[in-house]
Amino acid sequence: METPTLAERRAALLHAGALVSRSITSILDPDVLLHRTVDIICTAFGFYYAGVFLLDETGEWAVLRAGRGEAGAAMVAEGHKLQVGGHSMVGAATARNKAVIALDVGDEPTHFKNQYLPLTRSEMALPLSIGDKVIGALTVQSVEEAAFTEDDITALQGMADQLAVAIQNARLYSENARLLAQATRRARLLMAAADVGKGVTSILDLDELLHKMVDIICDAYGFYYAGVFLLDETGEWAVLRAGRGEAGAAMVAEGHKLQVGGQSMIGAAIAQRHARIALDVGAEAVFFKNPHLPMTRSEMALPLVVGDEVIGAVTVQSEQEAAFTDEDISSLQAMADQLAVALHNAHLLRALEMAHAELVRTKTFEAVATATTEAIHWIGNKALPISVSVQRLREDVARLSGVDPEIVESMQEDLTLIEASARLIMQVKEHLIGPAREYIPAPVMTEDVVKDTVRVMGIAPEVIHFTVTPDLPLAVADPTQLSRAFRYVLQNALEATEDCAAPCIDVEIDLVEEKGVRYVVTRIGDNGPGVDEANLDKIWVSFYTTRGARHAGLGLPACLQILKQIDGKAQAYRRPQGGMVFELYVPVHTGSAPQDPANLPAGKRYLLVDDDDVWSRFVEQALRAAQNTVTRVADAGTVEDFTIFDVIVVDDVLAATDSLAALQRIARAGATARTLVVASSVRVERMMDLLRFGVRDVLPKPYTPVGLAKLTL
């Protein structure tokens, strides 16, 4: 090849300089700029190799950033770097901020033998500097010895200076672009936060809010997946309530849930109440492999906390490792906090709505109950004459003569059917209206009320067994209504055991405390067939019965209504050994019950006609403490002279005899005017029977000394 003339060489240098100038003014990407520069230099000058080194952050190393050809690419890939101030020409040029030239590299002590560039015979290292600040170096190598002329050196140094400025500009451009991107991202995150804020205050539907939240997170941050978990009622599981995209929808549909405190990041974040972040999920022990999200490489789990309460967690996942910046974490946690408050408010709103719905239901029930009671009362009144009419018809039919006996028999059968139907209607009326009748709560001895009820019902002593905890406190209830409740359950037990070879009813009276409230609980168990587990809830529902058409299915609902009226409760369960147990909870009397015997009459002679039981012992003790004399007899027949007593008190319910028999004896002695009859449960017809003897009064049994003070004439 013909050697170019000096003029031609200078023209080529000017052309190369112009190309480099054009490049550095038009290329803003630093990598592109550097690669174009080395290509132009080699092409324009005909050099074997050119490369650009830039100093690293420490300023101690010049790192190859662009190199000509395959050799350059290989060295860049290897991370080829030379120490500033080291033995290389680049090291020397960057240390001195001065060009270093080796026209025969073999003679140059600073030349570093490079296996990728074996043909190099001349090398020039030109510092890239802006003012006094060295930012790197340009190396130019030739296969010819003494390849560089003074013109080349001048031209290349000029290019190196331009390149340094261009690199600086490109760096500033990159930095500006980065700052701009960061500002744009911040603006987007602020907008996302605003969207979340707007969402939590304007979206009342919980599901809509949660789905909006995951969409905002993914759209604003560019994450692959986000989901919101909420704790279930047990607090043991976090259940996915909203998830991004198809994966989220599929997992929600599957009922995807994670155990609190388990191996998942969500489980850990909720248990520990702070964010869990896995920048490389493969290395994170608590990461839960999810087949729906195979691309996840980073995951963040943020707890949803309101005050001291954790209500769930948000998961955010990215396809990239180390995807979350500190800014992401803090802004997402702020969003999570906002969401937690919104969820809490939504829960409160829902609770309020439920309370309102319950109130509406209660009011509706009350209205229906009132209407039903009036209707039943009306029907009952209309049905009242039926049984009496049937009785008259029976008398008339019996007097018929000359009528076919079969017809008479058929008429009698029809009358029986009519009578049974009327009786059922009256029974329904009694069950429905009974609990709504007079309700005068007072301190009561549950044991006394239960035992009196058992005696009035005539339940044989060998069938029923009592277990009573000693020294039980008084309960508070209307004793007549409470007796009615016991009667319903005892009747139920009697009917349940009527086919048993050895019927057995166990009554246990005990004291229990639930949620700070004390109850006297009466457990009535039987050895009947019991109620199926599936039907246990239905037995408290009106008109549900397992015992056929002759039962209205209203006794147990009436019992429940009576107990609810006094803030008590009733429940039933199957006994392990067979049969049923009904538990009736009556609240313990918490009001004051003055024990001052001074309230009681003093110096009186009392005759108490009663069995030796819990109530008579209380009466004897209280009256004697007030300086009265008390004689107790279970059988009035043992009393020789009733007139020696100032006050005669007769318990209406006696174990061995009917109190009416006692009253007959008292009446014969002319002492009824000083006689008071007491009963735990008083019914009008019974009261009229008692009053017929001319007794002073029929009173509810007093269970406190204050009540006892009324037992005077």
Add this chain to the structure above:
Amino acid sequence: MKEEVKVLLVDDEKLVLRSVEKSLVRAGFDVEAVGDVTTALALFKETMASDTPFDIAVLDLNMPNFEGEVDPTAGLQLLSKLLEAQPGFPVIVLTAFDEVERAKDAVRRGARAYFVKGREADLIALIERIIQD
């Protein structure tokens, strides 16, 4: 005792009124069945001076009062007016409510007895006993 006891029966419930009336008539009583308190009081006062005054009254409690409004104490109001007109006149209060306090209230106001509807046979015995007394 008179051969035929004259009973004033007052109840606004027509079926009950007729049923009780039939039972009492069948038992041999002379019964005047009236459906409201105003007519009942007027009839009572009208017969007081006659040769055939009432011997006893059986009154429902819950029915329209003298102002025509349904009132659970309407029977008690009539009771008071009957006793005002004839102190000591025997009255049985008849009602569907078997409430003890209501019964006691009636007795305190001067009723001889309180009776729950639907037991006419017992009612007959009760009337006979009160008349004998």
